[in-house]
Amino acid sequence: MIAFGPLLPVVVIDRAEDAVPLGRALLAGGIRQAEVTLRTPAALDALRALAGVEGLLVGAGTVLDPVQVDAVVDAGARFVVSPGLSDEVVAACERRGVDVVPGIATATELMRGRSLGLRTVKFFPAESSGGPAAIAALASVFPEMRFVPTGGIGSDRAADYAALPSVVAVGGSWMVPRSAIAAGDLATVERLSRQAVEALA
Ligand SMILES: O=C[C@H](O)COP(=O)(O)O
Numbered sequence: 001m002i003a004f005g006p007l008l009p010v011v012v013i014d015r016a017e018d019a020v021p022l023g024r025a026l027l028a029g030g031i032r033q034a035e036v037t038l039r040t041p042a043a044l045d046a047l048r049a050l051a052g053v054e055g056l057l058v059g060a061g062t063v064l065d066p067v068q069v070d071a072v073v074d075a076g077a078r079f080v081v082s083p084g085l086s087d088e089v090v091a092a093c094e095r096r097g098v099d100v101v102p103g104i105a106t107a108t109e110l111m112r113g114r115s116l117g118l119r120t121v122k123f124f125p126a127e128s129s130g131g132p133a134a135i136a137a138l139a140s141v142f143p144e145m146r147f148v149p150t151g152g153i154g155s156d157r158a159a160d161y162a163a164l165p166s167v168v169a170v171g172g173s174w175m176v177p178r179s180a181i182a183a184g185d186l187a188t189v190e191r192l193s194r195q196a197v198e199a200l201a
Pocket residue numbers: 010061150151152153171172173174
C-alpha cells in the first residue's frame with residue numbers, strides 16, 4: 001500500500017532509460033514511492049526499471065483494464081492506481097494480490113468502492129472536484145475511508161490536503177515535471193521533491 005510517506009509522485013515518462021536516475025533523484029529528495037502512469041509507450045519498461053530501484057515502492061497509474069493490471073504486476077508494480085472505479089480492475093488486482101487505489105469523485109462512487117471492500121481511494125480530480133473541503137465532507141460521512149487526493153494539486157496546496165486526517169498521501173506531478181525528466185534534469189526533480197517533503201514536514 002502507499003505507506004512510504006505523505007507524497008505520491010505521479011510520473012509521466014518518455015524514455016525508460018530515465019527511470020533509474022529518476023528513482024535515485026526521488027530517493028535523494030526524500031520520497032520513497034512513485035506511480036508510473038501508463039500514458040507513454042515507455043511506461044512499462046520504465047516501471048520495470050524503477051521497480052528495481054532499492055528502497056522505492058513503485059506502482060502503476062492510469063491502469064484501465066484487467067489486461068493492464070496483469071502487465072503492470074508482471075512488470076513489478078506493487079500497487080495499482082486508476083482514474084476511476086472499475087469493478088474489473090479491482091477484481092484483477094485482488095486476483096494478482098496487489099493493492100488498488102481507484103479514483104472516486106462523488107459519494108456514490110465512494111459507496112461503490114466501499115461495497116467492493118476498498119478502504120483507500122483516490123480523490124480525482126481533486127482540485128476541480130472540491131479540494132480539501134470536499135474530502136473533509138466525505139470523511140465526515142465515511143470515517144473509515146482514506147483518500148489519496150490527486151489532480152491539479154501544486155506545491156502551494158499540498159499541505160492543505162496533507163493536513164486532513166483522512167488523507168494518507170497527496171498525489172501529483174509537480175515534483176516530477178515531465179519536461180525535466182525528458183531533459184535529463186534530475187537535479188530539478190530532486191530539488192522539487194525535497195521542497196515538497198519539507199513543505200509537508
Ligand atoms: O493522476 C492524475 C494527474 O495526472 C496527476 O498529475 P497533476 O498533478 O499534474 O494533475
